[in-house]
Amino acid sequence: MNALDLARWQFGITTVYHFLFVPLTIGTGMLVAIMQTAWYRTGDEKWLKATKFFGKLFLINFAMGVVTGIVQEFQFGMAWSDYSRFVGDIFGAPLAVEALASFFLESTFLGLWIFGWDRLSRGLHLATIWAAAIGTMISAYFILAANSFMQHPVGYVINPATKRAELTDFGAVLFQNTTVATFAHVIASAFLVSGVMLTGVSLWLIMKDKSVAAMRSTLKLGAIVAIVAGLLVMWTGDTQAKIMVKQQPMKMAAAEALYQTQENAPFSILTIGDISGQQATPILEIPGLLSFMATCSWTGPESTVQGINDLQKSMSAKYGEGDYAPYVPLVYWAFRAMIGLGMLGVLFAIWALWLVRKGRTPKSRTVAFASAVALLFPLIGISAGWIFTEMGRQPWIVFGLMKTSAGVSPTLTTFQVGLSLVVFTLLYGALAVVEVGLLFRAVKIGPPETVELIDASEANSGKPLTFSY
């Protein structure tokens, strides 16, 4: 493997790993804020216990998101310096705004939330978790605006003297339909992931007979959030697909392993054989559905969806000779994993609601096992979604403007990137073991048995801390 391949593996591994923590942070932060609001408004202790408990899980996860996020910002310059030079005038701006508008907000107010239980009044303390949760959403928006530029560059010109892209319309980058649709889809997915997490953990604790009153409420909250988010994921995903067909038709064709341009194109559910070759052998497909999803028409010339072979020809004519198809099997299966695993998450939420209906408590070991692993479905699903999006854009790093192979740092040696790849992989692996261990431990111990209320004004005068590192 050369430095380019290693740099791509490194970006893939570090980004997928980082994004395991991101959706949980976005969704769970907001859900904890909702729980604390419920406590603030009702004064019901079960919501305080739930806030404390899920707050712990949230923070263990947040720490991992923070530290792995630093790598993301640095490696654009470290491993992809020619990419950074080419798009920096556009791409750097949302990153800087993200840091200034969001990272400060999340980190500062989360610090206040963690340590401020005995220092701030209830209302002010509640506001801190909302500020942090909103900060995570702002962060998502700006980084997705940057990513959307890579999927569909807008608001720029190529400076003929420097051959670099220059920003001409920041509004176009921030508010193009790609950005808006992607943001909606990612946020909805994040809530699906967190909703399923809440449902699974609550169900587990109900079965273990711990804080049952609180956990019944959080199960309902989580399941309803997961189900509503699931519907939103489908709707926003459909919107995104329609945009993608126009902006990156090759990605859509690869997602369906659709080699021949056709009207009334079917939606492939399963296919075998030579899907990396010139055609695929469908096993199970729904006639016309792909056409409908992509064009809103089932039949007729307006339902035409372009196939990989034709797109390859037209792109070769436009951009010069080259291979413009992504690696089809990966894109095809990642697309299916995204949809299938995401929907399994929704089904689990519905099932969990059914299991606990009218105060029932399920007893079976299967249910216990399912509640322990349910989170993995939407979490792997959301990773598959990103693998689909990014691998489906290949060979481009910025669609139509720069190929991935042209973006890597010219100075990068195989030794450097090989070393960093090994270091990050080992470190991330070890941290995953520690993180999962802590999460299991926290869930095993469960929500606090008692929560004492103290006067915030007294606490500032040398009394024992309510929380310390």
Add this chain to the structure above:
Amino acid sequence: MSHETLAIIWFVLIAVLWCGYFVLEGFDFGVGILLPFIGKNEAERRTVVSTLGPVWDGNEVWLLTAGGATFAAFSLWYATLFSGFYLALLLILVALIIRGVAFEFRSKRGTASSPSWRRNWDIAIFIGSFVPALLWGVAFANIVAGVPLELQNGNSEFTGNLFTLLNPYALLGGLVTLGLFTTHGAVFLALKTDGEIRTRANALAGQIGVVTAVLAVLFGVWTQLSHSNNAVASAVVLALVVIAWVGALAANRMGREGWAFIASAATMVFVVVFLFVCLYPNVMPSSTNPDATLTVQNAANSQYTLTIMTWVAVILTPVVLVYQAWTYWVFRKRLSPSQIPNPEEGSLDLPHEVGTSTTA
């Protein structure tokens, strides 16, 4: 505003971000380095880490913002610097990763259930603080002195390796930031704690501060004589560095901890200003080919981007400063080991939690 002026504004703003970073994460690093030496038991060590608890993450964002701002305003500088200093930055990243999770995870488990857990995380905090405290100095010294850059395909590319960066001048610079941050951390601990930790921190600040002063004067004079592009201005700032540091050590000796902290924070600011004054109008000089030198003007991004980013910075930076300052106000009280309940117990294992009853 003209493109030239905007580029200068962004050079200044990036210097401001590094000032914030040196002042804030500077003492975080110092506290992390001192943790194994200053905390004699669990209650003391948890007191030390808890002084950083609510603030360390917000402090680190100054680095992310400096990085993002460099990307947004000087992409060519960002690209050449980050790809050129690849292995040094890898070391810093690994250090920051293990240090960040160590703060969050160290007290989650009790000493009884896992005797090695906290010891290992304390080592992580020490190494994770020591390495960047040293390497940021090495990095800045190399930037100011210049590194081998050559033009390749029209871009300035670093042609050295990790050992090019580990030259005597840069290593001295590393020792200076290491000493400055460690002293700054000790001064912060003396301000934020009570009891024996406070006494020890005060003594350590004095001792390390004097050693640092000697190294800093050596490094400052060397920089002033060999690497300053603006000798008069940089000499003035260097004098301010010395005055602030002497003030910090004097105030520390007199037990005036608030003043000592203000003065040592001012020192951090003057050190960054000194380096940026020496550097201007370059951002990354080449030691081998003057044509490959990156300057404020030739590395700047477009006028449009700089204009937008200036508006963003003008609107958001004061807001950030206000709420970050408010955090320090909320957590202004000193901490003492007697305030740590059940120091040997893991925070995950406690069946009892506290919420506030104050409604307002």
